[in-house]
Amino acid sequence: MRFVIVAVGRGGKGPEQAIFADYAARLRPPLDLKEVEERRPMTPAERKPREAEKLLAAVPPGAKIVALDERGKSLSSAEFATILGNWRDQGAPATAFLIGGADGHDETVRKKADLVLNLGTLTWPHLLVRGLIAEQIYRAQCILDGHPYHRA
Numbered sequence: 001m002r003f004v005i006v007a008v009g010r011g012g013k014g015p016e017q018a019i020f021a022d023y024a025a026r027l028r029p030p031l032d033l034k035e036v037e038e039r040r041p042m043t044p045a046e047r048k049p050r051e052a053e054k055l056l057a058a059v060p061p062g063a064k065i066v067a068l069d070e071r072g073k074s075l076s077s078a079e080f081a082t083i084l085g086n087w088r089d090q091g092a093p094a095t096a097f098l099i100g101g102a103d104g105h106d107e108t109v110r111k112k113a114d115l116v117l118n119l120g121t122l123t124w125p126h127l128l129v130r131g132l133i134a135e136q137i138y139r140a141q142c143i144l145d146g147h148p149y150h151r152a
Contacts, residue, residue, distance in 0.1 A: 001087065002094040003137050004032040005130055006058045008051050008101035011035065012127065019131030023138045031134055034058045044103040052106035055098045063094035064114045068129060069105050072116035077150060081140035083115065088144075097133050099126055 011017050011033070024031035036054035038047055059065055064087045075083070087095060098109055110116050119132055142149035 001084075001092055002029055002032065002060070003027065003097070004034060004058075004060060004063070004094060005097045005099065005133060006034045006036065006055050007099040007126065007130060008036055008038075008055065009126060010037065011130065014127070016125070016127040016131055019128075020134050023131060023134035026138050027134075027141060031137060033130070038101075047101065048103055048106040049108065051101045052108045055100070055105075055109060056112060059096040059098075060094045062092065063096045064092045065109075065112055066095060066097045066115045066117050067105055067109050067113035068097060068099050068119060068133065069110060069116050070118055070121075070123070071110075072118035074118045074120065077136060077139050078143060080117075080136060081143035084137070084140045085144045087114075097137075099129055099133075102126075 011020070020033070024033070036051070036058055038050045038054065042050065056065075084095065098105070098113070100106075100109065119129065124132065139150050141147075
């Protein structure tokens with residue numbers, strides 16, 4: 001199963017990008033990143049639905065959708081691995097992790113998501129979330145493969 005992060009905004013070349021690149025390269029197949037942007041000036045009420053359209057349009061056909069959202073479900077790494085393993089075993093071709101813009105996800109994204117996931121009660125910079133989710137996908141692969149990376 002392939003994994004893709006679809007994120008609002010551009011990543012840049014800072015340390016957050018290096019963390020993401022390190023974990024993305026460890027995955028087999030490698031983790032893809034698709035960035036979407038809405039450059040026109042808009043109010044948050046106008047921007048959120050437009051970002052939702054762009055995020056959902058970038059999801060590969062047949063992919064399971066995980067919306068990263070503060071109102072989502074909090075999972076342990078083992079529970080997360082179990083969900084990804086079940087989707088893989090059911091034949092899902094891909095899983096797409098959606099990172100919204102500064103104002104969060106539009107309701108249409110949460111409704112289309114197979115899982116709305118919370119990375120904790122703290123607020124994380126969106127560029128750092130890319131690295132966090134890449135590490136958790138790698139950890140999930142290691143758990144499913146019986147690799148000692150995850151020491152629970």
